Amino acid sequence: MIKTSPVYKKALLSTALAFGLVTSGVGLAANQKNALPEIGVVASSAISLDKEIQIGDVLMRQLRGQAPIINDPLLDEYIQDLGNRLVAQADNVKFPFEFFLLNSADINAFAFFGGHVGVHTGLIYNARNESELASVLAHEVSHVTQRHIARSIAAQQKSSPLQLASALGGILLALANPEAGIAAISAGSAASAQASINYTRQNEKEADSIGIRILAQAGFDPNGASDFFGTLVEKYRLKSRTPAFLLTHPLPESRVADARTRAASYKTGRIAPSLSFHLAKSRILARYYATPEYNINYFETSLERDSYTFKAAAEYGLALAYLADKQNEKAGDLIDSLLQKDPRNLFYLDTYTDVALETGRVQDAIDKLTAQAVLTPRNRVITLNLANALVKNKEFDQAVRLLKDYLLVEPENMLAHQILSDAYAESQNKLEMHQTKAEVYALAASYPRAIDELHSAYNYAGTQNIEKQRIRARIEQFRAFQTRLESL
Structure with a gap:
């Protein structure tokens, strides 16, 4: 392992899912909560692909200076190769994906602008097999290809430009200080918060569906998603501390059943361990x-x-x-x-x-x-x-x-x-x-x-x-x- 002196002290204790932070904090009009905008149409009215890439680059640079990102060529090579196998099966890929690792025992992953997907080492360590790990990456890839952040911003733009500015500021703040960031973007009425939660769940359902398809087409076990969800629920059933992944990815009981149902529609053979x-x-x-x-x-x-x-x-x-x-x-x-x-x-x-x-x-x-x-x-x-x-x-x-x-x-x-x-x-x-x-x-x-x-x-x-x-x-x-x- 190559050892070099760190340029900066790592200040970020944990990183929340950028998409989850945005959608859990911005309000949507009640009559929009069930609307699924056309990809690249409504989303592009809020933020262009070029702008998304620019913001993603800025956020990534800030993370390098503040988060416990691992500069480990071996683990970087592994997670990028695994991610590329999934991206190759995805539709609507607009830019190269960058997968990177954070040294954190939290079971979590997150995606943000410009094709960046962060994975906590705790996720790899706690996954029982590669299909479970790949299921989470496929889910995050789907958030990016479906432009869920941009779509949330587009919906928010229609109700309040001021809240939109607050949401974007909250993303940056949350990446540097999760608690402060959540507080910054959670302000708003109870009604708008409930509408935002509904929209979040809808996006999660869409990412689940597309993610399982990507997972199966890439040669992994499509049951990896439901198995991983089930493992998390069982592991933390009697514990007071909820894992970061469940905080940023709402997990009603029906979601595990839905994942199993979707996986059943794909043919599965024996997947050799990796x-x-x-x-x-x-x-x-x-x-x-x-x-x-x-x-x-x-x-x-x-x-x-x-x-x-x-x-x-x-x-x-x-x-x-x-x-x-x-x-x-x-x-x-x-x-x-x-x-x-x-x-x-x-x-x-x-x-x-x-x-x-x-x-x-x-x-x-x-x-x-x-x-x-x-x-x-x-x-x-x-x-x-x-x-x-x-x-x-x-x-x-x-x-x-x-x-x-x-x-x-x-x-x-x-x-x-x-x-x-x-x-x-x-x-x-x-x-x-x-x-x-x-x-x-x-x-x-x-x-x-x-x-x-x-x-x-x-x-x-x-x-x-x-x-x-x-x-x-x-x-x-x-x-x-x-x-x-x-x-x-």
Whole structure:
């Protein structure tokens, strides 16, 4: 796992479903509560697709600076691949989807403007199989493709432009401070609140229906949705604390039955369990949840009792736990054994790299990753691990070339920018270091800090007049972005 120093302290304790926050707080006229606007017609009158993308970009940048987003190439690769399989079966896809993870034990997921879908690690950890996890992602994809936020705004526009402005402000506030955000957008009469709840349920029903179709067409078990709902209801039946997912997704008893009925209309065969899903669960526990001592005991006990779906996933989790406990030799033995059976598995290659770097075998890591990079160029796991290993081996020029090539394809990958900044810092290239740091700050919507970094870069530009002009132009861009942020 690549470790870099965080640019910002994480201030967001939990993130609520952006769609749920909007629709639970804005009022609708009573005679509109059962209306389902035509997709892209009424919605576009409230907010254009271009505007939706702009707002989504702003919200995503703010989340990077405030929320506990995980910059973990392996988990990012897994959740994006899973999400893409679902998006490929969806209609009305207007823009690329970005799936990202937050380090939170809450069982929750949320979608907002521009195709952004956030997933809490607690959702993956508590799902019993990949179809249950995929059912939640399919539901969120449906919220986006049906433009439920824009449709809610369109309906609200007809009753009160002032409340519309309050709702949009509430979205931004809620992402930074959930309790304050909910309070900001919940003001209004009891009648408008009830109308809004009815509209929310209607949207949820629509997202359920479309989500289950997407789920089945993508090759997952369409019963994943009803199974997941049933698991949540049973798990929290006797507990006072309601999970975040149920707070933002109203769950009357009829919803579970409706999901089962819809799933019955699709043919289902045996769905093989997913090794990647169970490897992701093991990684979340070993890397983000418990202590090394607990994890060693947990995975050793699982292996002794044969209480696992995949033995490889339990062994992988144990290797991570050993590595975190500085038992590098034991970790290395397990990973070497796993790689012999599955030499191209990204989870194993990532941990092999970690063990090699910890034990001073940097060149071994570079050799293995380079061979894999030939087979899978620009793969985020291989590329970022290889670049990090090259920096550790003081091969700065090669690391820079690799990262710049990758950033042409993934220009908003914050971890790539951070490793690139480290490469420039280690090679004493202050000009490029400050410019790259500026891009990191900009990705977190911290434009004043980004501009400060560019001023520092300008001072190192010396007589490079063309470079100075480029820096000045980027400063003006960041100032314009800051203005746009304030206007939104």
